[in-house]
Amino acid sequence: MITSFSNPLIKSIRKLSLHKERQKCGQFLVEGIKSVAEAIQVDAKIETLIIAPGLLVSGFGQSIVEQSQKKSIPIVEVSDEVFTAISNKDGPQGIAAIVHQNWTKLAQINPGSNEIWIALESIQNPGNLGTIMRTGEAIGAKGIFLLDQSTDPYDPTAVKASMGALFSLKLVKTEFKNFSAWVQEKKVPLIGSSDKVEQDYMTYQYPNPCILIMGSERQGLSVGYLKLCEQIVRIPMLGRSDSLNLAVATGIILYQIFNQRRGIDFPA
């Protein structure tokens, strides 16, 4: 059992909170029973499972350890104090995993009928990104295009907010030039969002498949992406409001697309 904070493995785990370190090694840290269970269920490539026996008290937690043993995943035990030091949670559950990042190349994506994808232009807040991944999983989205200067889905805050959803979504990192060429080649309709258009998000018939593209928290969608859109929709707002939180706005439109797919829709 590792009890020293200066153990090389513990030091390398702590470094995974830094973007440049994650980029260098292509790994990230996932924490908590639900998220680690999801990583194992989807057969994510797990480098090491880290457990603190004193903190891992639940039966479900124990069963994850057993599953990992069956899959020959290396397991390292650490003291409760060491685990708490590497933890990003208020109540550490005593289980975490070092997992290999899993990026999909843009050229490999061919959206099939009925698929819903999400594209985010320069999203800044990792909490928003994680929350959008969580909503994306709930409506059955296939994946997320992270465009231009978007934050990292493997940032600890994004991983935490995604509640394991990042394992079930394809993640594609690209920028304007390649993405616009790909959209035009594949002819997948891009649907944008803006408060400066007339089209109500509720009375529009979303195409199959489609990509919902949302702009950054501060600036919304830039002109280049707006021009790529087949349609731009608006979420109506009352009072002095001129915008919603990005994760909320994305969730509201995604659920309307999902509601249409499941046959619940306002007749236009």
Add this chain to the structure above:
Amino acid sequence: MITSFSNPLIKSIRKLSLHKERQKCGQFLVEGIKSVAEAIQVDAKIETLIIAPGLLVSGFGQSIVEQSQKKSIPIVEVSDEVFTAISNKDGPQGIAAIVHQNWTKLAQINPGSNEIWIALESIQNPGNLGTIMRTGEAIGAKGIFLLDQSTDPYDPTAVKASMGALFSLKLVKTEFKNFSAWVQEKKVPLIGSSDKVEQDYMTYQYPNPCILIMGSERQGLSVGYLKLCEQIVRIPMLGRSDSLNLAVATGIILYQIFNQRRGIDFPA
């Protein structure tokens, strides 16, 4: 101009980040052009306006200062360095205000026809609370009941996330016993949310007026509140998802209530 970090006013402003200090003095700090402008527009009781002339460069910012002068609001100038130290923003805009908290007593609330209210049981995350206030303003909600051990709407993170919306909502702090007595006396229908019921949130006709009640991030609604509800609705989810982010879930149901009010609804 205040240039010293140990100036008594600066020290008292920094203390406003602590809950117990806010409770003692009944004030809080609001920051940024949009939020301060909203405080002035709704005639919030402003104790002091704080500006850093070197940072406050926009014309709109200048016009807020002029409005404040007309309203005889005391204005204090501070150096850019001092302002940056009291700021909670990445890019400080050089304008902030010390504002009096504005609570409404439960007994004063008589929800009128068409009104939408939000109730939150022991919401923990101030960012979620601020985001819900922001969505609440956008759909024209009248106010928020903060139940039991809910976080403080005047917490800096909540204030920031609300983007000024907290000034246009009535805020009521109460707990189960008084709230349940009030609900039964006023006969205002309470609509809850849970993943354990059959009723789809989309095919339910929300009453006028109504209160949407949401549970805490970790535990959802407790049994006592569920029993108080006229109806409990469910947001459908696919895959391994069993919950959404609280602010996203609240936003999705609020928008459905709002859509019904504005005549956009799935025919049941």
